[in-house]
């Protein structure tokens with residue numbers, strides 16, 4: 131069962147696939163079948179750019195099941211460039227260097243493993259935007 135669910139979620143987990151309303155152009159992640167803004171059901175698939183900015187973060191020390199091997203880890207809310215706010219893990223950055231408004235981009239990383247024989251799940255995390263780091267003296 132877990133493997134089947136993991137397989138079904140691959141597209142949205144690895145490519146940030148959502149939807150865009152053809153009527154009012156609002157974006158959604160995860161995708162929706164009806165727009166909550168204008169009630170349109172004309173929703174088109176949308177591949178997000180993967181870029182955004184950090185809104186808030188926290189360091190997680192007590193992890194849920196299957197995430198224990200990543201403790202401590204940085205979790206937060208990221209506002210995607212297209213507008214949706216998503217909960218995500220942050221990576222490749224020291225927690226003391228993260229601040230609200232920091233530009234980030236999606237990267238694919240190992241999220242969890244289901245025991246010793248279960249699937250290893252890869253999904254999106256967010257890392258500091260490389261072009262922003264290169265511009266910093």
Ligand SMILES: [Zn+2]
Pocket residue numbers: 151152153154155156165166167168169170
């Ligand atoms: Zn709409």
